[in-house]
Amino acid sequence: MAGQSENISRSELWGGNGSPFRISYGKQWMWMFLVSDALTFGGLLTAYGFARHQASSWPIGEETFNAMPFLGNGYPLLYVALMTFILIVSSVTMVLAVEAGHRLDKKGVVKWLLLTVVGGLFFVGSQGWEWYHFIHGTHYGSVLTLEGWAVVDYNAANELILRMGRGLTVTGAEAKALFDGATATMQGANLIENEYAPLVPQYANFFFFITGFHGFHVFSGVVFNFIILINVLRGVYDKRGHYEMVEKVGLYWHFIDLVWVFVFTFFYLL
């Protein structure tokens, strides 16, 4: 945290006998790995943008993701906002663990790292729920009417509502006529078809691939954090005299949070 102010001459910095970046080998290459991983995610999200930009239509995030566990539908973006918040908080507990490590405060590191692991598990669990819900689909599925694909829904008075896309709904006798004339149905999502965007099957593919790849990163991050936590408990870093390993897995953990910030924007907000 200190250090920007220190003045070292250029010849001393680049003259060998030490890192010119004044950074340890392990941390430097964790950064290099993160850059390459960020390029992978950048490539995936750009490919998503490519597919979306050329498509005629794309599902609206707050209509596709509007369910809450135990509460049902009608809560646009709330659950994913909660997930985002959980991940941000676990990023904060991670940075507090790193800070405690700099003070050689073993108890503090254990406390914050444990909370980080718990937060990570909550996030992976939430993503599992989100996937389950996405695959399972809406309550009544979608039907192919004369006016195109429509998501079937019923309001509180048990009247039929057809969601035609672009935020448009059809109700009453018109909805009933369209519904009765439907020629095909679809429910849920898989790699071949999905009811959220029946005309753009890539939508579900991108969702599964990008959030799945991110979820896999979260899972491995939790495993790394757990291994480091065990090492901290065993006193490995106390003996070593510094907690830099916590800082290195911390970098990886923050990177996961960073990627989620972008996934959140492109899949849910836009």
Next chain:
Amino acid sequence: MERDDLIQDNNYSVSANHDEAHGVVIRKKIWKVTGILTLITVIEVLIGAFIKQYDASGEDNFLWPYVKIGFLVLTVVKAAYIVLIFMHLGDERKSFKWVILAPYILFIAYLIFICLAESTYWHEVFQGENSINP
């Protein structure tokens, strides 16, 4: 093999251990950034929940292009806080900061440009006035 995970004589200042007094300052900064990130997320969700992409007749909402740009700006602000404060890149030496940031920004900017240019063309082919679609 020589061990490279041993930091000697405080050579790497960012990794150096610090005392409690300095810790208080750092923790204060961490909580401040936590507040900012949470606030930005709340704002994003509120905008997403209340400003619709389409108006009541299914036409594009004229506000939406600005909302889109707003989301992108907020996202980059969040990303900058995470990278510079939480990942401490802002505290590393300037040379290292640019070794990490410059190649990435360069490649991604190019990738975004080329993909958007290509998909604009394909949009025209598939959905445009002289579309190949029946």
